[in-house]
Amino acid sequence: MTETEMTCERFEERLADYMEGDVQGAERALLDAHAASCAACGALVGDLRKIVAEAATLPAIEPPRAVWAGIESRIAANVVPIAARRRTVPLVRALTAAAAMILVTASVTYMATKKFGALDAQRDTTGGTQIVAHLPTNPVTTSTNPDIDPASSSTPATGSSALFSPRGTTGVPEGSATSVRTASNQKRYNDKTASAMAVYDEEISRLRSVLKRREDLDPKTVAAIQRSLGVIDTAISQARAALAADPASAFLNKRLNDAQNKKVELLRTAAMLPST
Amino acid sequence: MATLAPLPINRSVLGPQAESDVALAATGDRRAFERLYRANSGRIFALCVRMAGDRTAAEELTQDVFVRCWQKLAQFRGESSFSTWLHRMAVNVVLNARKQEGRHRLRHEEVDEESQALAQPGLPIPGMSLDLEKAIASLPPGARRVFVLHDVEGYTHEEIAAMSGVTTGATKSQLHRARMLLREALNR
Numbered sequence: 001m002t003e004t005e006m007t008c009e010r011f012e013e014r015l016a017d018y019m020e021g022d023v024q025g026a027e028r029a030l031l032d033a034h035a036a037s038c039a040a041c042g043a044l045v046g047d048l049r050k051i052v053a054e055a056a057t058l059p060a061i062e063p064p065r066a067v068w069a070g071i072e073s074r075i076a077a078n079v080v081p082i083a084a085r086r087r088t089v090p091l092v093r094a095l096t097a098a099a100a101m102i103l104v105t106a107s108v109t110y111m112a113t114k115k116f117g118a119l120d121a122q123r124d125t126t127g128g129t130q131i132v133a134h135l136p137t138n139p140v141t142t143s144t145n146p147d148i149d150p151a152s153s154s155t156p157a158t159g160s161s162a163l164f165s166p167r168g169t170t171g172v173p174e175g176s177a178t179s180v181r182t183a184s185n186q187k188r189y190n191d192k193t194a195s196a197m198a199v200y201d202e203e204i205s206r207l208r209s210v211l212k213r214r215e216d217l218d219p220k221t222v223a224a225i226q227r228s229l230g231v232i233d234t235a236i237s238q239a240r241a242a243l244a245a246d247p248a249s250a251f252l253n254k255r256l257n258d259a260q261n262k263k264v265e266l267l268r269t270a271a272m273l274p275s276t
Numbered sequence: 277m278a279t280l281a282p283l284p285i286n287r288s289v290l291g292p293q294a295e296s297d298v299a300l301a302a303t304g305d306r307r308a309f310e311r312l313y314r315a316n317s318g319r320i321f322a323l324c325v326r327m328a329g330d331r332t333a334a335e336e337l338t339q340d341v342f343v344r345c346w347q348k349l350a351q352f353r354g355e356s357s358f359s360t361w362l363h364r365m366a367v368n369v370v371l372n373a374r375k376q377e378g379r380h381r382l383r384h385e386e387v388d389e390e391s392q393a394l395a396q397p398g399l400p401i402p403g404m405s406l407d408l409e410k411a412i413a414s415l416p417p418g419a420r421r422v423f424v425l426h427d428v429e430g431y432t433h434e435e436i437a438a439m440s441g442v443t444t445g446a447t448k449s450q451l452h453r454a455r456m457l458l459r460e461a462l463n464r
Binding site: 016017020047048055059060061066070075076238250251252255 | 306309310313317318319321322325326333334335336337338339340342343344346372373376408409412423427428430433448449451452455456458459462463
């Protein structure tokens, strides 16, 4: 190819490699010559080189002070292995806050319960099955739920009870000051998670009871609710699995709580749907 | 109190202060760790801001990076500089967060994200620094990550491809796309 054969179109096709220095020899010389003789292509190369040069000199950005404060709180009890310790603080705080929100908004469930007489239905084991038969099982007996260690669980369970079960062990030698402190933290964690989980489970149990009475719902609506619940439960499972790898991630904790809240919201919406 | 074994640090690649602080921090000295944070947080936060395109997310990611660093300090052997080791850890944290987030995102949202055009207009190229930051933040995520890693942070295509689990062809394509989009934004 000669210089006269180099077109702007061909130049642009080879521009990425040209910029990366992946074009050598005669072709490189042709591209250089074209860039020098063509105002448009020359300007294009000039702009891209300026962007590359500018990018390499972009400055550091100082983070807000709150960032260090957050780090400090997460590493504060450094005598406890972080993987065992950190999970408790953000999860418990986030979970209790989310559970508190459930309590605050429980009036919706109350209205649905009152409207559809679900309290009586809770004792009715022969109730309807339109939705509930397909709902992911959500054990209500939080206190008897066996420990589930997210760090070792390869098949995350669905449902709120399984999500927040405390770890069985912390990996700290028994009898040491550390183990005493860890045991204390663990007990506090157990108490708070059990309390928060009970809120979730009670709410979901009530909503499931309401839905048992909703045989009046359109089958297509029921199918849509089932699909949505499936997506949410998948999200919950994935968030929990991710948290097992990085328990202190605020981002993942938020994702988990968001999914939990979405599940309750969906159940509430379904419970309050008008009859068809 | 649990204690960790002293670090066998390669003294040739660390400055005296950093060397001392790394060793102290590895034994649980939070003041030493804070000094390491002060010395490195600007670069790590900048990486997170530019990679995530969002300051709030960047703050959370920066916390995750330094907590991970605290956890892993005992594994640092001084084969590279502490700042290089930390920086690589930060890149991994950001890329892993993206993967985790991606699993939660619906398929159509992924498509929208990658087909997203520049959202905010920039200003002409002359004197572009702040405008370049804005333009980078408005790039599609994939192109933005490759641009930041390659043109801002200096990683090679081979390194980026290995960290991201893609081919070098894909990273080169994304890089060129990013540069062209940036030019377009800055020339508006």
